[in-house]
Amino acid sequence: MTGVDLILGGGWPWLRWGAIALLAALVALAGFYAAYPVPMAELIGQEAAACGVDPLLVAAVVRRESGFEPRAVSDRGARGLMQIMPETGAWVAGQMGLPAFHPDRLFEPEYNLRLGCWYLAYLLERFHGDPVVALAAYNGGEGTVADWIARGRWHPQRGVSAIPYPETRRFVAGVLRDYRVYQWLYRRLPDFWGQVRQLAAGALAGVRE
Numbered sequence: 001m002t003g004v005d006l007i008l009g010g011g012w013p014w015l016r017w018g019a020i021a022l023l024a025a026l027v028a029l030a031g032f033y034a035a036y037p038v039p040m041a042e043l044i045g046q047e048a049a050a051c052g053v054d055p056l057l058v059a060a061v062v063r064r065e066s067g068f069e070p071r072a073v074s075d076r077g078a079r080g081l082m083q084i085m086p087e088t089g090a091w092v093a094g095q096m097g098l099p100a101f102h103p104d105r106l107f108e109p110e111y112n113l114r115l116g117c118w119y120l121a122y123l124l125e126r127f128h129g130d131p132v133v134a135l136a137a138y139n140g141g142e143g144t145v146a147d148w149i150a151r152g153r154w155h156p157q158r159g160v161s162a163i164p165y166p167e168t169r170r171f172v173a174g175v176l177r178d179y180r181v182y183q184w185l186y187r188r189l190p191d192f193w194g195q196v197r198q199l200a201a202g203a204l205a206g207v208r209e
Helices: 003-007 013-035 041-051 055-066 086-096 103-107 109-126 131-140 142-151 166-208
Strands: none
Touching: 013 166, 041 055, 041 109, 055 109, 055 131, 055 166, 086 103, 086 109, 103 109, 109 131, 131 142, 131 166
């Protein structure tokens, strides 16, 4: 019997297939982590915490907006990690009391995240904590979304699929999907393994006693 046979269970097919399934799950999980990294996690966490926004939601916005590229520029002129338009950046900087705004500062990761997190927090408060509406406003404009709702063109209860602008609809759906994946990878899965370790430690302590 080879070492591989011994590891995979030798004469017990169920153990062999269980080991293969576990290996496949680990490979798939590694793929998820590779596809959904959180570059600058400490900086994102710091700026998100300062504004009371979930850092994983911010990470999902950054992933969708710029792919974590600080020098990204959109066709419409939005800049940096959270793709902030210069006029929006100037308004946010004024609201925050930040002096000497210049559009080129939006390429600075810390500055861009500071303004972007504040603006996302502002939109969440403006639209009563509803992430769907806040994200729609982040992409399509606060005034535009408010007008949709006022004129009955769209209502949050109708869901993401009813958002009038295709680009905004795709953006919101993508951010929410990425947000769910980030929550699963970086919050729920670690919590699950933490509970498993606690149970295992308790079981071992009971055996030793």
